[in-house]
Amino acid sequence: MPENIVSAVIYAMVIASIYAVLYYLNHKTPVPKGCENLNVKCEGCKISSCELHPSRKIKEEVHD
Amino acid sequence: MGEIFSMFIAAVLINNIVLAKFLGICPFLGVSNKLDSAFGMSLAVIFVIVGASIMSYGIYYMVLVPLGIEYMMLITFILVIATFVQFTEMVIKKYSPGLYKALGIYLPLITTNCVVLQVTLDNIANEFNFVNMLVYSFAVPIGFMLVLLLFATIRERLETSDIPEAFKGNPIALVVAAIMALTFSAFAGLV
Numbered sequence: 001m002p003e004n005i006v007s008a009v010i011y012a013m014v015i016a017s018i019y020a021v022l023y024y025l026n027h028k029t030p031v032p033k034g035c036e037n038l039n040v041k042c043e044g045c046k047i048s049s050c051e052l053h054p055s056r057k058i059k060e061e062v063h064d
Numbered sequence: 065m066g067e068i069f070s071m072f073i074a075a076v077l078i079n080n081i082v083l084a085k086f087l088g089i090c091p092f093l094g095v096s097n098k099l100d101s102a103f104g105m106s107l108a109v110i111f112v113i114v115g116a117s118i119m120s121y122g123i124y125y126m127v128l129v130p131l132g133i134e135y136m137m138l139i140t141f142i143l144v145i146a147t148f149v150q151f152t153e154m155v156i157k158k159y160s161p162g163l164y165k166a167l168g169i170y171l172p173l174i175t176t177n178c179v180v181l182q183v184t185l186d187n188i189a190n191e192f193n194f195v196n197m198l199v200y201s202f203a204v205p206i207g208f209m210l211v212l213l214l215f216a217t218i219r220e221r222l223e224t225s226d227i228p229e230a231f232k233g234n235p236i237a238l239v240v241a242a243i244m245a246l247t248f249s250a251f252a253g254l255v
Contacts, residue, residue, distance in 0.1 A: 008135075011131065
C-alpha cells in the first residue's frame with residue numbers, strides 16, 4: 001500500500017510537471033501575425049443581453 | 065464490422081452526447097449563434113477528443129493499471145486533456161497561423177468541455193478495445209458537430225423571426241433544444 005501511494009504521488013508530480021512545462025512553452029510561443037486580438041466576430045444579433053452586442057458599446061460611449 | 069457501425073450510429077444519433085446525455089450544453093448554447101463559429105468549434109472538438117482519448121487510453125492501460133493506481137484516472141485524464149490542448153495550441157501557433165486564426169480561440173474553451181472528459185471516461189468504463197475506443201471517440205464528436213450545426217442553422221433563422229421579447233435569446237434556444245432532444249429520441253430502436 002505505501003508503495004502504491006508513493007507511485008501515485010510521483011506519477012501526479014510527473015504529469016503536473018509536464019502540464020506546467022507545456023503551459024509555459026505555449027505561453028512563450030509567439031502568436032502569429034494578425035491573430036493578436038482573436039475573438040468571435042459579432043455582427044450584432046437579437047441577443048441584446050450579450051456583452052459583445054454592438055448596442056452595448058454604443059450605450060457605453062454615450063454614457064462616457 | 066456490424067458492431068462497429070452500430071456503435072458509430074448509436075454514439076452519433078441514439079445516445080447523442082448533447083441531446084441524450086445533456087453534456088456539452090455550454091458550447092452548445094454559447095457557440096451556436098453563427099454557423100462559422102459552430103463549424104470551427106466542432107472541428108476543434110473532434111481533434112481534441114480523438115487525440116485526448118488515445119493518450120488517456122494509453123496512459124490508463126500502460127501506466128495506471130501496471131502501477132495499481134487506477135484511482136488516479138480522473139485527475140490524470142483532466143491533466144491529459146489540458147496538456148494536449150496546450151500542446152495542440154502551441155503547435156498550431158507555430159506551424160499553421162491560418163488554422164490558429166480559424167480555431168485558436170476555441171481551443172482553451174475545449175479544455176473545460178465536459179464532453180471530452182466523458183468520452184475518455186466512457187472508453188475505460190465500457191472496457192473498449194483500441195478499435196472500439198477509436199470509433200467511439202470519433203463518433204461522439206461527430207454527433208456533437210451534427211447537433212451543433214443543426215442548432216446553429218436554426219438559430220440563424222430565428223434571428224430574423226418574430227419572437228416575443230421574453231423569449232429572445234436563450235429562452236427560445238432552450239425551447240428549440242428541447243424539441244431537438246425529443247426528435248432525436250425517436251432514433252431509439254434504430255440499431
